Amino acid sequence: GQNIDQPTEMTATEGAIVQINCTYQTSGFNGLFWYQQHAGEAPTFLSYNVLDGLEEKGRFSSFLSRSKGYSYLLLKELQMKDSASYLCAAMDSNYQLIWGAGTKLIIKP
Amino acid sequence: IAGITQAPTSQILAAGRRMTLRCTQDMRHNAMYWYRQDLGLGLRLIHYSNTAGTTGKGEVPDGYSVSRANTDDFPLTLASAVPSQTSVYFCASSDSSLAGDYNEQFFGPGTRLTVL
Numbered sequence: 001g002q003n004i005d006q007p008t009e010m011t012a013t014e015g016a017i018v019q020i021n022c023t024y025q026t027s028g029f030n031g032l033f034w035y036q037q038h039a040g041e042a043p044t045f046l047s048y049n050v051l052d053g054l055e056e057k058g059r060f061s062s063f064l065s066r067s068k069g070y071s072y073l074l075l076k077e078l079q080m081k082d083s084a085s086y087l088c089a090a091m092d093s094n095y096q097l098i099w100g101a102g103t104k105l106i107i108k109p
Numbered sequence: 110i111a112g113i114t115q116a117p118t119s120q121i122l123a124a125g126r127r128m129t130l131r132c133t134q135d136m137r138h139n140a141m142y143w144y145r146q147d148l149g150l151g152l153r154l155i156h157y158s159n160t161a162g163t164t165g166k167g168e169v170p171d172g173y174s175v176s177r178a179n180t181d182d183f184p185l186t187l188a189s190a191v192p193s194q195t196s197v198y199f200c201a202s203s204d205s206s207l208a209g210d211y212n213e214q215f216f217g218p219g220t221r222l223t224v225l
Contacts, residue, residue: 004151033213042199042216043152087151095212096167099144099151 002026004100006088011106012078020073020086020103028093032064032071035087037102043087046073075105083107112136113217115200121223122190130185130220132200140203141183142214143167143175145196152199158183190224197221 003025012018024032031050035043049055049064049071061074073086085102092098113134122128134141139160144152154167158177172194174186183202187194198221201214 031212042218044216045213048213089152091212096154096157097152097212097214099153101149101151 002090002092002098004088004090004098006086006100006103008101009104009106011108012075014078014080014107014109016078017074017076018078018105020075020088020105022071022073022088022100024069024071024088024090024098024100026090026092026098029066030091030093030095032062033089033091033097034062034071034073035089037085037087039084046086078107080107080109113200113202113215115198115217115220117220118218119221119223121225122187124190124192124224126190128187128190128222130187130198130200130222132183132185132217133181134183134200134202134215134217135181136202136204136215137180138202138204138215139180140205140212141177142201142203143173143183143185144199144201145169145194146199146219147196155185155198190222192224195222195224 006022034046037043047062054063059076064071085104087102088100089097116131142157143155156175158164161180199219200217203214
């Protein structure tokens with residue numbers, strides 16, 4: 001079957017760095033997405049990886065290892081506004097997204 | 110309109126009633142999707158449409174139907190609502206779902222539906 005695993009909740013301190021891990025098992029693989037979702041709002045796109053390695057975009061970076069079925073999202077210089085849920089999604093062979101349940105990130109001052 | 114709009118924002122519905130959730134996008138995206146989001150679960154795909162005139166079933170299609178008469182609109186209908194359909198419903202669109210294409214999805218603001 002298809003499955004995405006990510007931690008349910010994480011806590012970090014303002015100004016620090018946090019890494020949110022995601023493992024995936026899909027029928028075929030056409031890329032890994034990360035989305036941010038603030039409470040009561042719609043998900044918004046953060047990053048896309050299809051090749052192994054690290055993609056950096058400002059304070060956010062995303063890493064992919066296709067051989068390990070593993071990705072992580074790295075958030076640096078955490079700000080209070082980064083408190084949100086972070087959704088990992090893998091694209092399968094039918095080009096449909098399989099979503100994880102999301103990681104709720106709590107930022108403390 | 111800018112992006113994707115959904116209506117209504119929220120709705121309380123009696124079980125057994127028929128309900129249509131509306132979704133409209135102005136980005137001329139060819140692919141559109143309907144998801145439901147429940148606490149503790151990931152977004153689950155209900156139905157999708159790769160282009161106007163075509164639709165397909167997702168992971169949880171039972172009890173729902175869709176139509177795609179034109180590029181912009183993708184309504185979701187619950188023929189006879191049941192309490193298990195209580196959820197937050199998100200409509201999304203993307204520029205393409207074709208092989209080899211980058212498939213970032215843009216989401217509407219969601220409809221919070223309660224079936225009693």
